[in-house]
Amino acid sequence: MSARLTVAKTYKIYIGGKFPRTESARYYPLEDKKGGVIANICRGSRKDFRNAMVAARGAQPGWAKASAYLRGQILYRIAEMLEGRREQFIGELRVQGVTARAAEKEVDAAIDRLVYFAGWADKYQQVFSSVNPVSSAHFNFSVLEPTGVVAILAPEESSLLGLISNIAPAIVGGNSCVVLASESLPLCAVSFAEVLHASDVPGGVVNILTGFRSELSSHFASHMDVNAVIYCDGGKKMAQAVQEAAADNIKRVIRRTDVNWTDNSSQHPYLVRDTQEVKTTWHPIGV
Amino acid sequence: MATPENKLAFDDGWQYSPAPESTDHIKIKKKYDLFIGGEFIAPEKGKYFDTVNPATEETLSRVAMASDVDVDKAVKAARKAFPAWSRMKASERGKYIYRIARILQERSREFAAIETLDGGKPIRESRDVDIPLAAAHFFYYAGWADKLEYAFPGRKVKPIGVAGQIIPWNFPLLMASWKIAPALACGNTVVIKPAETTPLTAMKLAEVIADAGLPPGVVNIITGAGATGAAIVNHPGVDKIAFTGSTGVGRIIQKALAGTNKKYTLELGGKAANIIFADAAIDEAVEGIVNGIFFNQGHVCCAGSRLLVQESVAATVIQKLKDRMETLIIGDPMDKNTDIGAINSKEQLNTIKSYLKIGQEEGGEMFQTSCRVPKQGYWCRPTIFTGVAQSNRVVQEEIFGPVLAIQTFRTFDEAIAKANNTPYGLSGGIWTDKGSKIFKMTQSIRAGVVWANTFNKFDPTSPFGGYKESGVGREGGLHGLDAYLKLENP
Numbered sequence: 001m002s003a004r005l006t007v008a009k010t011y012k013i014y015i016g017g018k019f020p021r022t023e024s025a026r027y028y029p030l031e032d033k034k035g036g037v038i039a040n041i042c043r044g045s046r047k048d049f050r051n052a053m054v055a056a057r058g059a060q061p062g063w064a065k066a067s068a069y070l071r072g073q074i075l076y077r078i079a080e081m082l083e084g085r086r087e088q089f090i091g092e093l094r095v096q097g098v099t100a101r102a103a104e105k106e107v108d109a110a111i112d113r114l115v116y117f118a119g120w121a122d123k124y125q126q127v128f129s130s131v132n133p134v135s136s137a138h139f140n141f142s143v144l145e146p147t148g149v150v151a152i153l154a155p156e157e158s159s160l161l162g163l164i165s166n167i168a169p170a171i172v173g174g175n176s177c178v179v180l181a182s183e184s185l186p187l188c189a190v191s192f193a194e195v196l197h198a199s200d201v202p203g204g205v206v207n208i209l210t211g212f213r214s215e216l217s218s219h220f221a222s223h224m225d226v227n228a229v230i231y232c233d234g235g236k237k238m239a240q241a242v243q244e245a246a247a248d249n250i251k252r253v254i255r256r257t258d259v260n261w262t263d264n265s266s267q268h269p270y271l272v273r274d275t276q277e278v279k280t281t282w283h284p285i286g287v
Numbered sequence: 288m289a290t291p292e293n294k295l296a297f298d299d300g301w302q303y304s305p306a307p308e309s310t311d312h313i314k315i316k317k318k319y320d321l322f323i324g325g326e327f328i329a330p331e332k333g334k335y336f337d338t339v340n341p342a343t344e345e346t347l348s349r350v351a352m353a354s355d356v357d358v359d360k361a362v363k364a365a366r367k368a369f370p371a372w373s374r375m376k377a378s379e380r381g382k383y384i385y386r387i388a389r390i391l392q393e394r395s396r397e398f399a400a401i402e403t404l405d406g407g408k409p410i411r412e413s414r415d416v417d418i419p420l421a422a423a424h425f426f427y428y429a430g431w432a433d434k435l436e437y438a439f440p441g442r443k444v445k446p447i448g449v450a451g452q453i454i455p456w457n458f459p460l461l462m463a464s465w466k467i468a469p470a471l472a473c474g475n476t477v478v479i480k481p482a483e484t485t486p487l488t489a490m491k492l493a494e495v496i497a498d499a500g501l502p503p504g505v506v507n508i509i510t511g512a513g514a515t516g517a518a519i520v521n522h523p524g525v526d527k528i529a530f531t532g533s534t535g536v537g538r539i540i541q542k543a544l545a546g547t548n549k550k551y552t553l554e555l556g557g558k559a560a561n562i563i564f565a566d567a568a569i570d571e572a573v574e575g576i577v578n579g580i581f582f583n584q585g586h587v588c589c590a591g592s593r594l595l596v597q598e599s600v601a602a603t604v605i606q607k608l609k610d611r612m613e614t615l616i617i618g619d620p621m622d623k624n625t626d627i628g629a630i631n632s633k634e635q636l637n638t639i640k641s642y643l644k645i646g647q648e649e650g651g652e653m654f655q656t657s658c659r660v661p662k663q664g665y666w667c668r669p670t671i672f673t674g675v676a677q678s679n680r681v682v683q684e685e686i687f688g689p690v691l692a693i694q695t696f697r698t699f700d701e702a703i704a705k706a707n708n709t710p711y712g713l714s715g716g717i718w719t720d721k722g723s724k725i726f727k728m729t730q731s732i733r734a735g736v737v738w739a740n741t742f743n744k745f746d747p748t749s750p751f752g753g754y755k756e757s758g759v760g761r762e763g764g765l766h767g768l769d770a771y772l773k774l775e776n777p
Binding site for chain 1: 423440441442534537538539541542544545546553555710725729730733734735736737738739740741744746748749750751752754755756757758759761764765766774776
């Protein structure tokens with residue numbers, strides 16, 4: 001009996017709700033422990049990043065205007081879709097060398113983390129906003145608003161749970177984002193883009209690139225339309241380079257190194273707040 | 288439309304008599320040393336610089352120029368004071384801060400007069416705005432000292448350590464209070480540098496802090512110029528930097544801090560749009576425009592330096608604005624009738640003048656009031672530019688003077704597009720009688736503070752700070768505590 005030939009997946013990047021190959025037509029091979037090629041991964045370019053930025057900027061205002069209830073439901077929907085594809089993600093983690101037990105644990109935690117942040121959609125505002133008792137005859141209140149477009153250099157080791165732990169708090173607060181996936185474990189990020197695509201997340205709200213951090217991190221940090229940059233892992237030298245480049249347009253720089261994403265204490269609404277601005281409005285009281 | 292017959296003429300037939308604030312009740316020493324470790328000590332290298340009254344160009348006093356060695360001394364004093372101060376019973380820490388607030392209130396008249404002499408702002412403003420607000424900030428944050436755990440639900444809070452603070456010359460004492468009060472309440476110790484041109488009220492504040500009996504080294508006040516500030520930023524013993532000033536310097540600081548673990552907050556420049564809709568109460572709006580751009584000679588980062596006026600009322604608003612501007616009294620800042628004081632320094636006056644030239648070269652039409660200005664001192668008449676384009680430098684760049692760029696718009700969307708089309712995002716204003724429009728506007732303006740049917744209001748309970756290139760972080764209110772605390776998992 002001849003074995004059926006499996007259909008191998010082409011792993012592509014995710015920009016503006018579409019799955020193009022990198023415009024640079026470059027790749028890097030993802031290999032298993034024995035040196036066999038698992039997949040050819042897109043080696044994204046600066047141009048891909050810039051295209052993703054256009055998509056992210058375009059999508060952000062509409063996403064921010066969506067009601068908190070709707071954003072919460074869409075995040076919950078992502079969790080539902082991920083649950084349905086649980087086995088696929090476990091398989092992808094395993095093929096990249098993660099043990100069965102750890103893979104299961106990571107996927108389950110990732111699904112639960114989406115549910116956790118889905119629930120914050122219509123609550124963080126109540127926790128973090130304020131009415132301010134000013135001394136003059138004014139009504140004065142402060143609310144949170146999304147900072148805009150967030151560039152995320154995702155964790156290297158925690159390629160699914162860590163990825164989601166950074167994307168979810170950014171988008172639940174109405175930001176859009178451009179994400180650089182784990183370089184050594186990129187498969188789940190690409191498949192997660194497919195999950196997003198099936199979850200009513202508007203195109204452009206999340207954009208996911210694969211490629212070399214050493215090549216792309218400086219662009220993530222220096223692009224003048226990025227409002228905030230989050231970096232996970234990476235060495236001290238990269239951290240310094242990111243912070244320096246970020247100063248060109250006074251980006252918010254959020255460091256999330258040395259975080260154990262499997263620990264539930266790593267999930268809290270301050271991750272949402274990290275990419276929020278405080279806006280204060282004054283109005284006179286009178287007739 | 289105003290006609291010559293109904294033009295505003297506040298002094299028609301009557302002239303204002305001079306109403307100068309007296310100076311017999313104030314004490315300015317001939318020379319000020321550095322306040323380090325609870326003592327006034329001479330700078331290591333023995334250098335001093337003049338601080339000048341910008342309204343008369345007379346030297347008021349000589350102030351120490353702190354070098355790297357002095358900065359190091361100050362940081363070491365702050366480090367040394369940190370363990371005891373941060374571990375002190377929080378309610379006791381709060382009581383020290385309350386003391387500062389009370390002494391400032393008691394000495395408010397003296398502080399107001401010195402602020403005006405040293406910086407050039409009208410005495411009415413330092414008396415009614417700067418000094419009362421400074422005292423209020425200390426009073427507000429004093430009360431937080433023993434309540435911090437309620438501010439950040441689910442987090443354990445800890446002080447950061449030594450805060451290095453660098454403040455500008457436009458609201459000298461007020462900026463010092465914005466920075467020192469929350470830092471102390473959160474259990475940090477402080478090294479602060481006032482601006483080069485306005486050091487006097489900070490040195491008077493040092494006297495207050497000494498009188499209040501604060502432990503030595505909890506607050507260190509050192510004077511100097513840019514190099515002194517850079518030495519604070521780069522000192523490894525500083526854990527947090529708080530800076531208020533230009534976006535250019537803010538960028539340099541953010542770069543300098545790269546690769547360190549220092550926390551930072553930056554309050555930088557602005558180019559706020561004040562947006563007047565046709566349905567606004569026009570006369571009130573005109574007052575708001577005047578307050579927005581001419582308050583403190585326009586030396587305000589959140590000044591309403593751009594006016595966006597709906598086309599159908601533009602001619603009326605501009606005419607009324609010109610008429611109102613003609614009534615503004617420019618002159619001796621110590622006179623209680625003065626509306627517009629002196630430009631803070633010769634250097635700043637030159638910057639403003641260069642923008643007046645640029646604005647005209649770009650094709651803008653310049654209008655200045657016809658008021659007389661004193662011969663001595665640094666002055667700039669209230670100025671507006673009409674006929675300017677969005678790309679003009681007087682529309683895009685912060686001038687930090689009494690210069691208003693006026694544009695018109697037809698639709699709501701056009702107003703928002705223009706308002707948001709600068710790299711800044713500190714503040715914005717909107718004038719309309721329609722509540723729903725206010726809410727839509729405040730949701731659409733990308734700025735940290737929005738004044739609706741008012742402008743340039745401040746309060747210790749109200750967070751202040753910018754979006755985009757106007758800065759990072761907030762000062763004031765509950766949100767302002769965050770900059771001075773480490774938030775940790777419980």
